[in-house]
Amino acid sequence: MATTKIEWAERVWNPVTGCTKISPGCQNCYAEHMARRLAGRCGxxxxxxxxxxxxxxxxxxxxxxxxxxxxxxxxxxxxxxADVPDNIVYEIFAVMADTPGHTYIVLTKRPQRMKELLGRPDAANEVWNRTTYSDYPGCKKPWPLPNVWLGVTAENQQAADERIPILLQIPAAVRFVSCEPLLGPVDLYDYLQPKTKTAFYNYGGRGRAMEVVIRKEHLNWVICGGETGPNARPMHPDWVRSLRDQCNAAGVPFLFKQWGEWREACPPDDEIWNGHPPTLRHEHGTYFIRLGKKQAGRLLDGVAWDELPRF
Incomplete structure:
Protein backbone atom coordinates (compact mmCIF):
# COMPACT_ATOMS: atom_id res chain seq x y z
CA MET A 1 0.00 0.00 0.00
CA ALA A 2 1.41 3.37 -0.98
CA THR A 3 0.62 7.05 -1.14
CA THR A 4 -0.68 8.23 -4.48
CA LYS A 5 -0.68 11.30 -6.70
CA ILE A 6 -4.27 10.57 -7.75
CA GLU A 7 -6.07 13.82 -6.98
CA TRP A 8 -9.06 12.27 -5.22
CA ALA A 9 -7.26 9.74 -3.00
CA GLU A 10 -4.46 9.71 -0.46
CA ARG A 11 -3.45 6.06 -0.71
CA VAL A 12 -4.01 3.06 -2.97
CA TRP A 13 -4.82 -0.40 -1.62
CA ASN A 14 -4.52 -3.33 -4.00
CA PRO A 15 -5.58 -6.62 -2.37
CA VAL A 16 -6.64 -7.65 -5.90
CA THR A 17 -4.84 -6.75 -9.11
CA GLY A 18 -5.47 -7.52 -12.77
CA CYS A 19 -8.39 -7.20 -15.14
CA THR A 20 -9.60 -7.77 -18.71
CA LYS A 21 -10.75 -5.17 -21.23
CA ILE A 22 -14.49 -4.75 -21.75
CA SER A 23 -15.08 -1.27 -23.26
CA PRO A 24 -13.41 1.57 -25.23
CA GLY A 25 -12.11 3.20 -22.05
CA CYS A 26 -9.93 0.13 -21.45
CA GLN A 27 -7.99 0.53 -24.71
CA ASN A 28 -4.94 2.23 -23.18
CA CYS A 29 -5.25 0.94 -19.60
CA TYR A 30 -2.62 2.54 -17.38
CA ALA A 31 -2.84 -0.31 -14.86
CA GLU A 32 -2.07 -2.91 -17.52
CA HIS A 33 0.91 -0.85 -18.70
CA MET A 34 2.25 -0.57 -15.16
CA ALA A 35 1.69 -4.28 -14.46
CA ARG A 36 3.78 -5.20 -17.48
CA ARG A 37 6.60 -3.01 -16.20
CA LEU A 38 6.41 -4.85 -12.85
CA ALA A 39 6.15 -8.37 -14.32
CA GLY A 40 7.78 -10.87 -11.99
CA ARG A 41 8.06 -8.32 -9.18
CA CYS A 42 5.84 -6.86 -6.45
CA GLY A 43 3.37 -9.74 -6.72
CA ALA A 82 -15.73 -12.39 -12.47
CA ASP A 83 -12.43 -14.06 -11.51
CA VAL A 84 -12.52 -12.58 -7.99
CA PRO A 85 -14.35 -15.09 -5.75
CA ASP A 86 -17.38 -13.88 -3.80
CA ASN A 87 -15.77 -14.63 -0.44
CA ILE A 88 -12.73 -12.49 -1.34
CA VAL A 89 -14.96 -9.50 -2.09
CA TYR A 90 -16.70 -9.90 1.27
CA GLU A 91 -13.36 -10.32 3.07
CA ILE A 92 -12.15 -7.02 1.64
CA PHE A 93 -15.39 -5.28 2.62
CA ALA A 94 -14.96 -6.73 6.12
CA VAL A 95 -11.61 -4.95 6.40
CA MET A 96 -13.38 -1.71 5.42
CA ALA A 97 -15.98 -2.38 8.12
CA ASP A 98 -13.19 -2.99 10.65
CA THR A 99 -11.61 0.39 9.86
CA PRO A 100 -14.50 2.90 10.01
CA GLY A 101 -12.11 5.85 10.31
CA HIS A 102 -10.86 5.39 6.76
CA THR A 103 -12.78 6.23 3.60
CA TYR A 104 -12.72 3.69 0.76
CA ILE A 105 -13.40 4.58 -2.87
CA VAL A 106 -14.35 1.55 -4.99
CA LEU A 107 -14.56 1.95 -8.77
CA THR A 108 -15.76 -0.69 -11.23
CA LYS A 109 -16.78 -1.21 -14.84
CA ARG A 110 -18.86 -4.19 -13.71
CA PRO A 111 -21.76 -2.78 -11.66
CA GLN A 112 -23.95 -5.80 -12.34
CA ARG A 113 -21.71 -8.02 -10.24
CA MET A 114 -21.40 -5.30 -7.63
CA LYS A 115 -25.18 -5.30 -7.43
CA GLU A 116 -25.36 -9.10 -7.25
CA LEU A 117 -22.99 -9.21 -4.26
CA LEU A 118 -23.83 -6.04 -2.34
CA GLY A 119 -27.55 -6.03 -3.08
CA ARG A 120 -28.18 -9.50 -1.68
CA PRO A 121 -30.44 -9.62 1.39
CA ASP A 122 -27.66 -11.30 3.37
CA ALA A 123 -24.84 -9.05 2.11
CA ALA A 124 -24.49 -7.25 5.44
CA ASN A 125 -24.16 -10.57 7.29
CA GLU A 126 -21.62 -11.83 4.75
CA VAL A 127 -19.46 -8.81 5.57
CA TRP A 128 -20.00 -8.36 9.30
CA ASN A 129 -19.58 -12.07 10.08
CA ARG A 130 -16.01 -11.75 8.79
CA THR A 131 -15.04 -8.78 10.96
CA THR A 132 -13.32 -8.49 14.33
CA TYR A 133 -14.76 -5.04 15.05
CA SER A 134 -18.23 -6.53 15.42
CA ASP A 135 -17.04 -8.59 18.39
CA TYR A 136 -17.01 -5.49 20.59
CA PRO A 137 -20.03 -5.18 22.91
CA GLY A 138 -22.66 -2.81 21.57
CA CYS A 139 -21.11 -2.64 18.11
CA LYS A 140 -23.51 -1.27 15.53
CA LYS A 141 -23.51 -2.93 12.12
CA PRO A 142 -24.63 -0.32 9.59
CA TRP A 143 -25.37 -1.27 6.01
CA PRO A 144 -24.40 0.05 3.56
CA LEU A 145 -21.01 0.81 5.11
CA PRO A 146 -20.92 4.58 5.72
CA ASN A 147 -17.20 4.84 4.89
CA VAL A 148 -17.40 3.18 1.45
CA TRP A 149 -18.07 5.12 -1.75
CA LEU A 150 -19.14 3.10 -4.79
CA GLY A 151 -18.64 4.26 -8.36
CA VAL A 152 -18.59 3.28 -12.01
CA THR A 153 -16.50 4.39 -14.96
CA ALA A 154 -18.40 6.06 -17.80
CA GLU A 155 -16.12 7.07 -20.66
CA ASN A 156 -19.00 7.88 -23.02
CA GLN A 157 -22.79 8.13 -23.09
CA GLN A 158 -23.29 4.44 -23.79
CA ALA A 159 -21.26 3.43 -20.76
CA ALA A 160 -23.08 5.99 -18.60
CA ASP A 161 -26.51 4.72 -19.64
CA GLU A 162 -25.52 1.08 -19.14
CA ARG A 163 -23.72 1.38 -15.80
CA ILE A 164 -25.16 4.27 -13.81
CA PRO A 165 -28.75 2.95 -13.57
CA ILE A 166 -27.36 -0.27 -12.07
CA LEU A 167 -25.16 1.68 -9.64
CA LEU A 168 -28.18 3.62 -8.41
CA GLN A 169 -29.83 0.33 -7.40
CA ILE A 170 -26.92 -0.66 -5.12
CA PRO A 171 -26.92 0.26 -1.41
CA ALA A 172 -24.20 2.88 -0.87
CA ALA A 173 -23.38 5.84 1.32
CA VAL A 174 -21.99 7.70 -1.69
CA ARG A 175 -22.44 6.90 -5.39
CA PHE A 176 -20.21 8.48 -8.00
CA VAL A 177 -19.16 8.30 -11.63
CA SER A 178 -15.65 8.64 -13.04
CA CYS A 179 -15.70 9.98 -16.60
CA GLU A 180 -12.07 9.09 -17.25
CA PRO A 181 -10.83 8.77 -19.87
CA LEU A 182 -13.60 10.99 -21.22
CA LEU A 183 -13.99 9.95 -24.87
CA GLY A 184 -17.15 11.83 -25.80
CA PRO A 185 -19.89 14.12 -24.48
CA VAL A 186 -21.86 12.70 -21.56
CA ASP A 187 -25.28 13.90 -20.40
CA LEU A 188 -25.80 13.06 -16.73
CA TYR A 189 -28.97 15.11 -16.23
CA ASP A 190 -31.18 12.12 -15.38
CA TYR A 191 -28.68 10.81 -12.83
CA LEU A 192 -27.76 13.95 -10.88
CA GLN A 193 -31.08 14.45 -9.14
CA PRO A 194 -34.07 12.41 -7.97
CA LYS A 195 -36.18 11.20 -10.87
CA THR A 196 -39.77 12.37 -11.00
CA LYS A 197 -42.76 12.02 -13.25
CA THR A 198 -45.94 14.02 -13.63
CA ALA A 199 -49.02 12.20 -12.43
CA PHE A 200 -52.57 13.45 -12.97
CA TYR A 201 -55.18 13.06 -10.26
CA ASN A 202 -58.89 13.75 -10.30
CA TYR A 203 -60.02 15.71 -7.26
CA GLY A 204 -63.78 16.27 -7.24
CA GLY A 205 -63.94 16.36 -11.01
CA ARG A 206 -60.98 18.71 -11.29
CA GLY A 207 -57.80 17.25 -12.75
CA ARG A 208 -54.54 18.23 -11.08
CA ALA A 209 -50.96 17.45 -11.95
CA MET A 210 -48.47 16.45 -9.28
CA GLU A 211 -44.74 15.65 -9.41
CA VAL A 212 -44.14 12.17 -8.02
CA VAL A 213 -40.66 10.94 -7.06
CA ILE A 214 -40.04 7.57 -8.70
CA ARG A 215 -36.32 7.29 -7.88
CA LYS A 216 -34.69 8.99 -4.89
CA GLU A 217 -31.14 7.77 -5.52
CA HIS A 218 -28.80 9.94 -7.55
CA LEU A 219 -25.09 10.54 -8.09
CA ASN A 220 -23.29 12.28 -5.24
CA TRP A 221 -20.06 13.05 -7.08
CA VAL A 222 -18.60 13.34 -10.59
CA ILE A 223 -14.93 12.91 -11.55
CA CYS A 224 -13.67 13.86 -15.00
CA GLY A 225 -10.27 13.39 -16.62
CA GLY A 226 -8.38 12.98 -19.86
CA GLU A 227 -6.29 10.04 -20.98
CA THR A 228 -2.56 9.65 -20.35
CA GLY A 229 0.09 7.39 -21.83
CA PRO A 230 1.78 6.89 -25.22
CA ASN A 231 -1.45 6.35 -27.19
CA ALA A 232 -3.66 8.80 -25.30
CA ARG A 233 -6.71 10.21 -27.06
CA PRO A 234 -7.54 13.94 -26.71
CA MET A 235 -10.50 15.18 -24.73
CA HIS A 236 -12.58 18.05 -26.10
CA PRO A 237 -12.87 20.99 -23.65
CA ASP A 238 -16.59 21.37 -24.33
CA TRP A 239 -17.22 17.87 -22.96
CA VAL A 240 -15.54 18.85 -19.68
CA ARG A 241 -17.31 22.19 -19.40
CA SER A 242 -20.64 20.47 -19.96
CA LEU A 243 -20.06 18.09 -17.05
CA ARG A 244 -18.97 20.95 -14.82
CA ASP A 245 -22.07 22.95 -15.69
CA GLN A 246 -24.37 19.96 -15.20
CA CYS A 247 -22.92 19.37 -11.73
CA ASN A 248 -23.12 23.04 -10.76
CA ALA A 249 -26.75 23.21 -11.83
CA ALA A 250 -27.62 20.10 -9.80
CA GLY A 251 -25.50 21.00 -6.77
CA VAL A 252 -23.35 17.87 -7.18
CA PRO A 253 -19.59 18.08 -6.37
CA PHE A 254 -17.30 18.03 -9.42
CA LEU A 255 -13.61 17.09 -9.54
CA PHE A 256 -11.55 17.70 -12.66
CA LYS A 257 -8.57 15.39 -12.46
CA GLN A 258 -6.47 16.33 -15.50
CA TRP A 259 -6.43 17.19 -19.20
CA GLY A 260 -4.22 14.19 -19.98
CA GLU A 261 -1.53 14.31 -22.65
CA TRP A 262 -3.28 16.83 -24.93
CA ARG A 263 -4.39 20.45 -24.62
CA GLU A 264 -6.49 22.56 -26.91
CA ALA A 265 -4.63 25.14 -29.01
CA CYS A 266 -5.94 27.98 -31.13
CA PRO A 267 -3.40 28.82 -33.84
CA PRO A 268 -1.79 31.20 -34.37
CA ASP A 269 -2.71 33.20 -31.25
CA ASP A 270 -2.06 30.55 -28.61
CA GLU A 271 1.37 31.07 -27.08
CA ILE A 272 1.92 27.33 -26.64
CA TRP A 273 1.23 26.57 -30.29
CA ASN A 274 4.76 27.16 -31.58
CA GLY A 275 7.43 24.59 -30.87
CA HIS A 276 5.21 21.81 -29.60
CA PRO A 277 4.73 19.25 -32.36
CA PRO A 278 2.99 17.00 -33.09
CA THR A 279 -0.41 18.64 -33.47
CA LEU A 280 -3.73 16.92 -33.88
CA ARG A 281 -6.92 18.15 -35.46
CA HIS A 282 -9.98 16.90 -33.61
CA GLU A 283 -13.01 15.67 -35.55
CA HIS A 284 -14.91 18.75 -34.34
CA GLY A 285 -12.30 21.09 -35.78
CA THR A 286 -10.41 21.91 -32.60
CA TYR A 287 -6.62 21.70 -32.67
CA PHE A 288 -4.64 19.96 -29.94
CA ILE A 289 -0.99 19.94 -28.89
CA ARG A 290 0.65 17.05 -27.08
CA LEU A 291 2.25 18.62 -24.02
CA GLY A 292 2.30 15.72 -21.56
CA LYS A 293 0.22 15.36 -18.41
CA LYS A 294 2.24 17.72 -16.21
CA GLN A 295 2.35 20.67 -18.61
CA ALA A 296 -1.20 20.16 -19.82
CA GLY A 297 -2.26 20.57 -16.20
CA ARG A 298 -5.69 20.36 -14.63
CA LEU A 299 -7.11 23.87 -14.67
CA LEU A 300 -10.49 24.29 -16.31
CA ASP A 301 -10.97 27.88 -17.44
CA GLY A 302 -8.35 28.89 -14.90
CA VAL A 303 -9.95 27.05 -11.96
CA ALA A 304 -8.92 23.85 -10.14
CA TRP A 305 -12.04 21.82 -9.41
CA ASP A 306 -11.38 19.65 -6.33
CA GLU A 307 -14.84 19.15 -4.87
CA LEU A 308 -15.57 16.04 -2.80
CA PRO A 309 -18.90 14.51 -1.75
CA ARG A 310 -20.74 16.23 1.06
CA PHE A 311 -22.61 13.88 3.36
Whole structure:
Protein backbone atom coordinates (compact mmCIF):
# COMPACT_ATOMS: atom_id res chain seq x y z
CA MET A 1 0.00 0.00 0.00
CA ALA A 2 1.41 3.37 -0.98
CA THR A 3 0.62 7.05 -1.14
CA THR A 4 -0.68 8.23 -4.48
CA LYS A 5 -0.68 11.30 -6.70
CA ILE A 6 -4.27 10.57 -7.75
CA GLU A 7 -6.07 13.82 -6.98
CA TRP A 8 -9.06 12.27 -5.22
CA ALA A 9 -7.26 9.74 -3.00
CA GLU A 10 -4.46 9.71 -0.46
CA ARG A 11 -3.45 6.06 -0.71
CA VAL A 12 -4.01 3.06 -2.97
CA TRP A 13 -4.82 -0.40 -1.62
CA ASN A 14 -4.52 -3.33 -4.00
CA PRO A 15 -5.58 -6.62 -2.37
CA VAL A 16 -6.64 -7.65 -5.90
CA THR A 17 -4.84 -6.75 -9.11
CA GLY A 18 -5.47 -7.52 -12.77
CA CYS A 19 -8.39 -7.20 -15.14
CA THR A 20 -9.60 -7.77 -18.71
CA LYS A 21 -10.75 -5.17 -21.23
CA ILE A 22 -14.49 -4.75 -21.75
CA SER A 23 -15.08 -1.27 -23.26
CA PRO A 24 -13.41 1.57 -25.23
CA GLY A 25 -12.11 3.20 -22.05
CA CYS A 26 -9.93 0.13 -21.45
CA GLN A 27 -7.99 0.53 -24.71
CA ASN A 28 -4.94 2.23 -23.18
CA CYS A 29 -5.25 0.94 -19.60
CA TYR A 30 -2.62 2.54 -17.38
CA ALA A 31 -2.84 -0.31 -14.86
CA GLU A 32 -2.07 -2.91 -17.52
CA HIS A 33 0.91 -0.85 -18.70
CA MET A 34 2.25 -0.57 -15.16
CA ALA A 35 1.69 -4.28 -14.46
CA ARG A 36 3.78 -5.20 -17.48
CA ARG A 37 6.60 -3.01 -16.20
CA LEU A 38 6.41 -4.85 -12.85
CA ALA A 39 6.15 -8.37 -14.32
CA GLY A 40 7.78 -10.87 -11.99
CA ARG A 41 8.06 -8.32 -9.18
CA CYS A 42 5.84 -6.86 -6.45
CA GLY A 43 3.37 -9.74 -6.72
CA UNK A 44 2.71 -9.41 -10.47
CA UNK A 45 3.01 -12.78 -12.30
CA UNK A 46 5.96 -12.95 -14.69
CA UNK A 47 4.03 -14.65 -17.48
CA UNK A 48 0.71 -12.79 -17.31
CA UNK A 49 1.31 -9.76 -15.11
CA UNK A 50 -2.20 -8.37 -15.54
CA UNK A 51 -4.17 -11.53 -14.88
CA UNK A 52 -6.51 -11.33 -11.90
CA UNK A 53 -4.42 -12.06 -8.79
CA UNK A 54 -5.42 -12.19 -5.12
CA UNK A 55 -2.82 -10.74 -2.71
CA UNK A 56 -3.77 -12.18 0.68
CA UNK A 57 -0.76 -10.58 2.34
CA UNK A 58 -2.19 -7.13 1.57
CA UNK A 59 -5.64 -7.62 3.07
CA UNK A 60 -4.88 -6.09 6.48
CA UNK A 61 -2.74 -3.18 5.28
CA UNK A 62 -5.29 -0.48 6.24
CA UNK A 63 -5.20 -1.74 9.85
CA UNK A 64 -1.65 -0.41 10.12
CA UNK A 65 -2.77 3.21 9.95
CA UNK A 66 -4.69 4.88 12.76
CA UNK A 67 -4.87 8.25 11.04
CA UNK A 68 -7.91 8.45 8.73
CA UNK A 69 -6.96 7.98 5.08
CA UNK A 70 -8.86 8.12 1.80
CA UNK A 71 -8.13 4.90 -0.12
CA UNK A 72 -8.59 4.05 -3.77
CA UNK A 73 -9.40 0.32 -3.59
CA UNK A 74 -7.96 -1.88 -6.36
CA UNK A 75 -6.44 0.91 -8.44
CA UNK A 76 -4.63 -1.85 -10.36
CA UNK A 77 -7.66 -3.97 -11.15
CA UNK A 78 -11.40 -4.39 -10.72
CA UNK A 79 -12.64 -5.84 -7.44
CA UNK A 80 -15.83 -7.04 -9.15
CA UNK A 81 -14.18 -8.95 -11.98
CA ALA A 82 -15.73 -12.39 -12.47
CA ASP A 83 -12.43 -14.06 -11.51
CA VAL A 84 -12.52 -12.58 -7.99
CA PRO A 85 -14.35 -15.09 -5.75
CA ASP A 86 -17.38 -13.88 -3.80
CA ASN A 87 -15.77 -14.63 -0.44
CA ILE A 88 -12.73 -12.49 -1.34
CA VAL A 89 -14.96 -9.50 -2.09
CA TYR A 90 -16.70 -9.90 1.27
CA GLU A 91 -13.36 -10.32 3.07
CA ILE A 92 -12.15 -7.02 1.64
CA PHE A 93 -15.39 -5.28 2.62
CA ALA A 94 -14.96 -6.73 6.12
CA VAL A 95 -11.61 -4.95 6.40
CA MET A 96 -13.38 -1.71 5.42
CA ALA A 97 -15.98 -2.38 8.12
CA ASP A 98 -13.19 -2.99 10.65
CA THR A 99 -11.61 0.39 9.86
CA PRO A 100 -14.50 2.90 10.01
CA GLY A 101 -12.11 5.85 10.31
CA HIS A 102 -10.86 5.39 6.76
CA THR A 103 -12.78 6.23 3.60
CA TYR A 104 -12.72 3.69 0.76
CA ILE A 105 -13.40 4.58 -2.87
CA VAL A 106 -14.35 1.55 -4.99
CA LEU A 107 -14.56 1.95 -8.77
CA THR A 108 -15.76 -0.69 -11.23
CA LYS A 109 -16.78 -1.21 -14.84
CA ARG A 110 -18.86 -4.19 -13.71
CA PRO A 111 -21.76 -2.78 -11.66
CA GLN A 112 -23.95 -5.80 -12.34
CA ARG A 113 -21.71 -8.02 -10.24
CA MET A 114 -21.40 -5.30 -7.63
CA LYS A 115 -25.18 -5.30 -7.43
CA GLU A 116 -25.36 -9.10 -7.25
CA LEU A 117 -22.99 -9.21 -4.26
CA LEU A 118 -23.83 -6.04 -2.34
CA GLY A 119 -27.55 -6.03 -3.08
CA ARG A 120 -28.18 -9.50 -1.68
CA PRO A 121 -30.44 -9.62 1.39
CA ASP A 122 -27.66 -11.30 3.37
CA ALA A 123 -24.84 -9.05 2.11
CA ALA A 124 -24.49 -7.25 5.44
CA ASN A 125 -24.16 -10.57 7.29
CA GLU A 126 -21.62 -11.83 4.75
CA VAL A 127 -19.46 -8.81 5.57
CA TRP A 128 -20.00 -8.36 9.30
CA ASN A 129 -19.58 -12.07 10.08
CA ARG A 130 -16.01 -11.75 8.79
CA THR A 131 -15.04 -8.78 10.96
CA THR A 132 -13.32 -8.49 14.33
CA TYR A 133 -14.76 -5.04 15.05
CA SER A 134 -18.23 -6.53 15.42
CA ASP A 135 -17.04 -8.59 18.39
CA TYR A 136 -17.01 -5.49 20.59
CA PRO A 137 -20.03 -5.18 22.91
CA GLY A 138 -22.66 -2.81 21.57
CA CYS A 139 -21.11 -2.64 18.11
CA LYS A 140 -23.51 -1.27 15.53
CA LYS A 141 -23.51 -2.93 12.12
CA PRO A 142 -24.63 -0.32 9.59
CA TRP A 143 -25.37 -1.27 6.01
CA PRO A 144 -24.40 0.05 3.56
CA LEU A 145 -21.01 0.81 5.11
CA PRO A 146 -20.92 4.58 5.72
CA ASN A 147 -17.20 4.84 4.89
CA VAL A 148 -17.40 3.18 1.45
CA TRP A 149 -18.07 5.12 -1.75
CA LEU A 150 -19.14 3.10 -4.79
CA GLY A 151 -18.64 4.26 -8.36
CA VAL A 152 -18.59 3.28 -12.01
CA THR A 153 -16.50 4.39 -14.96
CA ALA A 154 -18.40 6.06 -17.80
CA GLU A 155 -16.12 7.07 -20.66
CA ASN A 156 -19.00 7.88 -23.02
CA GLN A 157 -22.79 8.13 -23.09
CA GLN A 158 -23.29 4.44 -23.79
CA ALA A 159 -21.26 3.43 -20.76
CA ALA A 160 -23.08 5.99 -18.60
CA ASP A 161 -26.51 4.72 -19.64
CA GLU A 162 -25.52 1.08 -19.14
CA ARG A 163 -23.72 1.38 -15.80
CA ILE A 164 -25.16 4.27 -13.81
CA PRO A 165 -28.75 2.95 -13.57
CA ILE A 166 -27.36 -0.27 -12.07
CA LEU A 167 -25.16 1.68 -9.64
CA LEU A 168 -28.18 3.62 -8.41
CA GLN A 169 -29.83 0.33 -7.40
CA ILE A 170 -26.92 -0.66 -5.12
CA PRO A 171 -26.92 0.26 -1.41
CA ALA A 172 -24.20 2.88 -0.87
CA ALA A 173 -23.38 5.84 1.32
CA VAL A 174 -21.99 7.70 -1.69
CA ARG A 175 -22.44 6.90 -5.39
CA PHE A 176 -20.21 8.48 -8.00
CA VAL A 177 -19.16 8.30 -11.63
CA SER A 178 -15.65 8.64 -13.04
CA CYS A 179 -15.70 9.98 -16.60
CA GLU A 180 -12.07 9.09 -17.25
CA PRO A 181 -10.83 8.77 -19.87
CA LEU A 182 -13.60 10.99 -21.22
CA LEU A 183 -13.99 9.95 -24.87
CA GLY A 184 -17.15 11.83 -25.80
CA PRO A 185 -19.89 14.12 -24.48
CA VAL A 186 -21.86 12.70 -21.56
CA ASP A 187 -25.28 13.90 -20.40
CA LEU A 188 -25.80 13.06 -16.73
CA TYR A 189 -28.97 15.11 -16.23
CA ASP A 190 -31.18 12.12 -15.38
CA TYR A 191 -28.68 10.81 -12.83
CA LEU A 192 -27.76 13.95 -10.88
CA GLN A 193 -31.08 14.45 -9.14
CA PRO A 194 -34.07 12.41 -7.97
CA LYS A 195 -36.18 11.20 -10.87
CA THR A 196 -39.77 12.37 -11.00
CA LYS A 197 -42.76 12.02 -13.25
CA THR A 198 -45.94 14.02 -13.63
CA ALA A 199 -49.02 12.20 -12.43
CA PHE A 200 -52.57 13.45 -12.97
CA TYR A 201 -55.18 13.06 -10.26
CA ASN A 202 -58.89 13.75 -10.30
CA TYR A 203 -60.02 15.71 -7.26
CA GLY A 204 -63.78 16.27 -7.24
CA GLY A 205 -63.94 16.36 -11.01
CA ARG A 206 -60.98 18.71 -11.29
CA GLY A 207 -57.80 17.25 -12.75
CA ARG A 208 -54.54 18.23 -11.08
CA ALA A 209 -50.96 17.45 -11.95
CA MET A 210 -48.47 16.45 -9.28
CA GLU A 211 -44.74 15.65 -9.41
CA VAL A 212 -44.14 12.17 -8.02
CA VAL A 213 -40.66 10.94 -7.06
CA ILE A 214 -40.04 7.57 -8.70
CA ARG A 215 -36.32 7.29 -7.88
CA LYS A 216 -34.69 8.99 -4.89
CA GLU A 217 -31.14 7.77 -5.52
CA HIS A 218 -28.80 9.94 -7.55
CA LEU A 219 -25.09 10.54 -8.09
CA ASN A 220 -23.29 12.28 -5.24
CA TRP A 221 -20.06 13.05 -7.08
CA VAL A 222 -18.60 13.34 -10.59
CA ILE A 223 -14.93 12.91 -11.55
CA CYS A 224 -13.67 13.86 -15.00
CA GLY A 225 -10.27 13.39 -16.62
CA GLY A 226 -8.38 12.98 -19.86
CA GLU A 227 -6.29 10.04 -20.98
CA THR A 228 -2.56 9.65 -20.35
CA GLY A 229 0.09 7.39 -21.83
CA PRO A 230 1.78 6.89 -25.22
CA ASN A 231 -1.45 6.35 -27.19
CA ALA A 232 -3.66 8.80 -25.30
CA ARG A 233 -6.71 10.21 -27.06
CA PRO A 234 -7.54 13.94 -26.71
CA MET A 235 -10.50 15.18 -24.73
CA HIS A 236 -12.58 18.05 -26.10
CA PRO A 237 -12.87 20.99 -23.65
CA ASP A 238 -16.59 21.37 -24.33
CA TRP A 239 -17.22 17.87 -22.96
CA VAL A 240 -15.54 18.85 -19.68
CA ARG A 241 -17.31 22.19 -19.40
CA SER A 242 -20.64 20.47 -19.96
CA LEU A 243 -20.06 18.09 -17.05
CA ARG A 244 -18.97 20.95 -14.82
CA ASP A 245 -22.07 22.95 -15.69
CA GLN A 246 -24.37 19.96 -15.20
CA CYS A 247 -22.92 19.37 -11.73
CA ASN A 248 -23.12 23.04 -10.76
CA ALA A 249 -26.75 23.21 -11.83
CA ALA A 250 -27.62 20.10 -9.80
CA GLY A 251 -25.50 21.00 -6.77
CA VAL A 252 -23.35 17.87 -7.18
CA PRO A 253 -19.59 18.08 -6.37
CA PHE A 254 -17.30 18.03 -9.42
CA LEU A 255 -13.61 17.09 -9.54
CA PHE A 256 -11.55 17.70 -12.66
CA LYS A 257 -8.57 15.39 -12.46
CA GLN A 258 -6.47 16.33 -15.50
CA TRP A 259 -6.43 17.19 -19.20
CA GLY A 260 -4.22 14.19 -19.98
CA GLU A 261 -1.53 14.31 -22.65
CA TRP A 262 -3.28 16.83 -24.93
CA ARG A 263 -4.39 20.45 -24.62
CA GLU A 264 -6.49 22.56 -26.91
CA ALA A 265 -4.63 25.14 -29.01
CA CYS A 266 -5.94 27.98 -31.13
CA PRO A 267 -3.40 28.82 -33.84
CA PRO A 268 -1.79 31.20 -34.37
CA ASP A 269 -2.71 33.20 -31.25
CA ASP A 270 -2.06 30.55 -28.61
CA GLU A 271 1.37 31.07 -27.08
CA ILE A 272 1.92 27.33 -26.64
CA TRP A 273 1.23 26.57 -30.29
CA ASN A 274 4.76 27.16 -31.58
CA GLY A 275 7.43 24.59 -30.87
CA HIS A 276 5.21 21.81 -29.60
CA PRO A 277 4.73 19.25 -32.36
CA PRO A 278 2.99 17.00 -33.09
CA THR A 279 -0.41 18.64 -33.47
CA LEU A 280 -3.73 16.92 -33.88
CA ARG A 281 -6.92 18.15 -35.46
CA HIS A 282 -9.98 16.90 -33.61
CA GLU A 283 -13.01 15.67 -35.55
CA HIS A 284 -14.91 18.75 -34.34
CA GLY A 285 -12.30 21.09 -35.78
CA THR A 286 -10.41 21.91 -32.60
CA TYR A 287 -6.62 21.70 -32.67
CA PHE A 288 -4.64 19.96 -29.94
CA ILE A 289 -0.99 19.94 -28.89
CA ARG A 290 0.65 17.05 -27.08
CA LEU A 291 2.25 18.62 -24.02
CA GLY A 292 2.30 15.72 -21.56
CA LYS A 293 0.22 15.36 -18.41
CA LYS A 294 2.24 17.72 -16.21
CA GLN A 295 2.35 20.67 -18.61
CA ALA A 296 -1.20 20.16 -19.82
CA GLY A 297 -2.26 20.57 -16.20
CA ARG A 298 -5.69 20.36 -14.63
CA LEU A 299 -7.11 23.87 -14.67
CA LEU A 300 -10.49 24.29 -16.31
CA ASP A 301 -10.97 27.88 -17.44
CA GLY A 302 -8.35 28.89 -14.90
CA VAL A 303 -9.95 27.05 -11.96
CA ALA A 304 -8.92 23.85 -10.14
CA TRP A 305 -12.04 21.82 -9.41
CA ASP A 306 -11.38 19.65 -6.33
CA GLU A 307 -14.84 19.15 -4.87
CA LEU A 308 -15.57 16.04 -2.80
CA PRO A 309 -18.90 14.51 -1.75
CA ARG A 310 -20.74 16.23 1.06
CA PHE A 311 -22.61 13.88 3.36
Missing amino acids: YPAEEPFRVTIHGDRFNEPLRFAKPQRYFVCSMGDLFH
